[in-house]
Amino acid sequence: MLVVEELTKRFGANTAVDAVSFTVDQPMMIGIIGRSGAGKSTFLRMMNRLTEASSGMLAFEGRDVLGLSGRARRAWQSDCAMIFQQFNLVPRMDVVSNVLHGTLGRRSTLATLFNLFPREDIHRAIDILDRLGIAEHGPKRAEALSGGQQQRVAIARALMQDPKIILADEPIASLDPMNAQTVMEALRRIHEEDGRMVIANLHTLDTARRYCDRVIGMRDGRIVFDGTPEQLTTGVARDIYGAGADFSEEATSTEIRDHAARTHTASMAAPA
Ligand SMILES: Nc1ncnc2c1ncn2[C@@H]1O[C@H](COP(=O)(O)OP(=O)(O)O)[C@@H](O)[C@H]1O
Numbered sequence: 001m002l003v004v005e006e007l008t009k010r011f012g013a014n015t016a017v018d019a020v021s022f023t024v025d026q027p028m029m030i031g032i033i034g035r036s037g038a039g040k041s042t043f044l045r046m047m048n049r050l051t052e053a054s055s056g057m058l059a060f061e062g063r064d065v066l067g068l069s070g071r072a073r074r075a076w077q078s079d080c081a082m083i084f085q086q087f088n089l090v091p092r093m094d095v096v097s098n099v100l101h102g103t104l105g106r107r108s109t110l111a112t113l114f115n116l117f118p119r120e121d122i123h124r125a126i127d128i129l130d131r132l133g134i135a136e137h138g139p140k141r142a143e144a145l146s147g148g149q150q151q152r153v154a155i156a157r158a159l160m161q162d163p164k165i166i167l168a169d170e171p172i173a174s175l176d177p178m179n180a181q182t183v184m185e186a187l188r189r190i191h192e193e194d195g196r197m198v199i200a201n202l203h204t205l206d207t208a209r210r211y212c213d214r215v216i217g218m219r220d221g222r223i224v225f226d227g228t229p230e231q232l233t234t235g236v237a238r239d240i241y242g243a244g245a246d247f248s249e250e251a252t253s254t255e256i257r258d259h260a261a262r263t264h265t266a267s268m269a270a271p272a
């Protein structure tokens with residue numbers, strides 16, 4: 001279904017994603033974990049063609065994704081909808097219109113200019129919001145909603161594209177635990193009920209364990225773990241994060257990065 005081979009992205013001398021290879025043979029929910037800077041976002045961006053790969057191959061359902069251009073590239077971007085940590089909604093626009101913007105790719109410029117949406121799209125947007133439990137907020141401005149509700153609006157906008165894959169880049173990193181749970185449950189349900197593949201970069205280990213069928217661990221641009229949540233032991237996790245013996249399973253990637261930086265500075269400062 002999805003084949004990734006030796007996918008690489010270099011920024012100057014820095015290799016952000018280093019010969020990443022894996023295959024997925026059925027729609028599943030995949031979590032990508034690793035420290036800040038491990039290459040998680042760059043991987044998702046290459047997959048959705050927001051960033052061009054330096055080398056390697058990525059194919060979906062037998063089609064070479066990296067070779068697509070023009071209309072075919074835009075169709076692919078619509079097939080793999082992206083969700084971001086900061087929701088990327090239009091704050092002053094109402095929720096329903098934000099969701100309808102998920103159909104922009106296939107509407108005429110003139111219709112877009114006058115914010116004209118076909119009636120059936122409006123009904124579909126409301127149905128999707130209803131499915132995510134936020135239909136009653138449809139007329140409100142996006143900025144009036146809580147973070148968890150806004151992220152569900154972003155998921156609704158993604159679903160408007162009827163994507164085969166949902167790519168989520170740290171979708172719950174800005175949310176409190178309650179809202180984080182609602183958003184992860186929504187993604188899980190969309191995967192199970194619709195059979196869509198979900199690939200989510202996650203900043204905590206326990207979220208990946210709890211919601212994903214498969215976890216990929218990245219370190220310095222490389223895949224250092226690829227397995228089930230059960231195989232993801234504390235020892236393995238410590239290795240993925242390059243953390244010390246005091247590694248805590250509840251820690252976030254950001255905390256681990258800060259901690260590692262502090263320990264590193266401390267050890268350099270210590271007399272030899
Ligand atoms: N646009 C860019 N230009 C230069 N370097 C970048 C760019 N985007 C990411 N990087 C670098 O690539 C590496 C991986 O970054 P990223 O994919 O954002 O990691 P993660 O999402 O795991 O935190 C980092 O070293 C980062 O500094």
Ligand SMILES: [Mg+2]
Nearest residue numbers: 040041042201
């Ligand atoms: Mg990132």
